[in-house]
Amino acid sequence: MNSFQDKVVVITGAGNGIGRALAQLLAKQGAKLALNSRTASHLEETVRSLGLDDSRTFTRAFDISDKRAVFQFASDVNEHFGQVDVVINNAGVAITGLTFEELEISDFEWIFSINFMGVVFMSKAFLPVLKNQKSATALVNVSSLFGMVPMALKTPYCSTKYAVRGLTDSLRMELLDSNVKVIGVYPGGVKTSITAKALKAETEPRYTKTFEKLLVMPPEEAAQIIANGILQSKENIIVGKDAKKAIFAYRWLPSILNKMALKTMREFKGKKD
Numbered sequence: 001m002n003s004f005q006d007k008v009v010v011i012t013g014a015g016n017g018i019g020r021a022l023a024q025l026l027a028k029q030g031a032k033l034a035l036n037s038r039t040a041s042h043l044e045e046t047v048r049s050l051g052l053d054d055s056r057t058f059t060r061a062f063d064i065s066d067k068r069a070v071f072q073f074a075s076d077v078n079e080h081f082g083q084v085d086v087v088i089n090n091a092g093v094a095i096t097g098l099t100f101e102e103l104e105i106s107d108f109e110w111i112f113s114i115n116f117m118g119v120v121f122m123s124k125a126f127l128p129v130l131k132n133q134k135s136a137t138a139l140v141n142v143s144s145l146f147g148m149v150p151m152a153l154k155t156p157y158c159s160t161k162y163a164v165r166g167l168t169d170s171l172r173m174e175l176l177d178s179n180v181k182v183i184g185v186y187p188g189g190v191k192t193s194i195t196a197k198a199l200k201a202e203t204e205p206r207y208t209k210t211f212e213k214l215l216v217m218p219p220e221e222a223a224q225i226i227a228n229g230i231l232q233s234k235e236n237i238i239v240g241k242d243a244k245k246a247i248f249a250y251r252w253l254p255s256i257l258n259k260m261a262l263k264t265m266r267e268f269k270g271k272k273d
């Protein structure tokens, strides 16, 4: 794919953060956009910021853990534009600051229904449309640095993002002989409100505040790196020096991350030697 000009790009979670920044960037680069988010007013705000002609956007607010709504969206987008070139599975949520033992099983069920099953539904619903194109298309799944590197007090989030990586890498193999490029995105800290909005964030406000300080990259910069990576057909797009360093450290010096985890547990959960 040489450019986004007149390509139809689907983005989930476009009502905020990285998804909104991607919509704004790709609109400037000439794409037609099919946008989803959970909250209708957030999506409307994104669309207003694009300044695009109505014919170049299609929006639908729904929860991506709703299988029926996802399949209806795929069918409506295809009917509206008659083609889909890129699907970016970006919508995601977090739970943060609690140990596995403090969490409920329902917390895992909730986050998996969005961060993982949402990606499964979207991929299932849009894959036939992507395969149907004669030209090259892309299925882009936003995982996280925490889909490559584990972290204490993030077991549910890490588990969903590792699962997204497994799905992405395995599906890529199945589609090697097709027109669909499957791309994984692994951002480090991006300055959005995902941590502040995380489920049960209020239970550990000190942890939430500390972790938020690590989210530094502007979402516009993350969007630019992701868009460039898609055009370059990269298999894995690592976003940010922090992500690159942590992935390197976990691979070659995992004891460093263990030390960080011990420090985190002692600081926030009062664990002793």
Ligand SMILES: NC(=O)c1ccc[n+]([C@@H]2O[C@H](COP(=O)([O-])OP(=O)(O)OC[C@H]3O[C@@H](n4cnc5c(N)ncnc54)[C@H](OP(=O)(O)O)[C@@H]3O)[C@@H](O)[C@H]2O)c1
Binding pocket: 012, 013, 014, 015, 016, 017, 018, 019, 036, 037, 038, 039, 040, 042, 043, 062, 063, 064, 065, 090, 091, 092, 093, 114, 142, 143, 144, 145, 186, 187, 188, 189, 190, 191, 192, 193, 194, 197, 215
């Ligand atoms: N920020 C980071 O540091 C970071 C790092 C690594 C990976 N990521 C990943 O990047 C992606 C985007 O995160 P972000 O930081 O941009 O977060 P964000 O600012 O909170 O935006 C998340 C978007 O996803 C939407 N969303 C949440 N649950 C949804 C659902 N059930 N159905 C449909 N839409 C839903 C939200 O919708 P509404 O606002 O309309 O409710 C919002 O538009 C996520 O997958 C996240 O895990 C982020």
